[in-house]
Amino acid sequence: MSRIGIRTVNKVHIIGLPFSTYTRSVQLFCELIGVNYTLAMSHADKAIEMHDKHHRKLHPMAKIPILIDGDTHLCETTAILHYLNDSYASGEFLKLDPIGRAHQLERMSLLSHYVNNALIRDYALELALPKGKGGEVRVQWMMENKSAALDAVKIVETWLAENQFLAGSTWSLVDMMALPSLYYVSLLPRELALLTPHSPLHQYLNNVRKHSGAKKVLQPANINASDSQSAKLASQG
Ligand SMILES: N[C@@H](CCC(=O)N[C@@H](CS)C(=O)NCC(=O)O)C(=O)O
Structure with a gap:
């Protein structure tokens, strides 16, 4: 290619x-x-x-x-x-060999179809944009979804057991696809946490946030639940 x-x-x-x-x-x-x-x-x-x-x-x-x-x-x-x-970027953020590239695309697809949804849409987003009656956080709903979210975390932790980044020894598009969701997950309060204190995700997030651009983007969200754009986003998940 x-x-x-x-x-x-x-x-x-x-x-x-x-x-x-x-x-x-x-x-x-x-x-x-x-x-x-x-x-x-x-x-x-x-x-x-x-x-x-x-x-x-x-x-x-x-x-x-x-x-x-x-x-x-x-x-x-x-x-x-x-x-x-x-x-x-001269194509630098995806491997060139067919199988290496296909494995990276496989991870991007797993993230965008399943992992990110389990972590954010079906779990963490509820805290920022609650859908309960009167704007209450549906804690019970989150608990029902928690095991799927924990399984999603495990998938990404397995990737980190192999390498310093999510699909190799350097940044790739897989990291872009995953990082915003993983960062939000790292901010969850203790009673709703998905990461154990020993999760390799802490080290990974600390490492990537040493890059000034990553640190600029990976910041807590400023979400106003009464803002119409946010409300529409929440309504679709
Ligand atoms: N498949 C889309 C998913 C994008 C997506 O779900 N975006 C959310 C915000 S993070 C959204 O637009 N939600 C509003 C809605 O679903 O109406 C992509 O990869 O870009």
């Missing part, structure tokens, strides 16, 4: 919300490869309301993030990360 090589870029625009995990995956990658970006729920200077007509034009399922690069708009985090990697 040929590498496409580094292009120069003035600035890309990420349509998203700063606390959204997938938005953060794209933001994190831009920070790591030094691509300048803006981030807002807007397109061409027009505000976008979550799920509105404009939003659906850019993403048929009205999800975030969406990347704007000149005339190109692209949705779905995996596709966006691939595009940025090939266009602005």
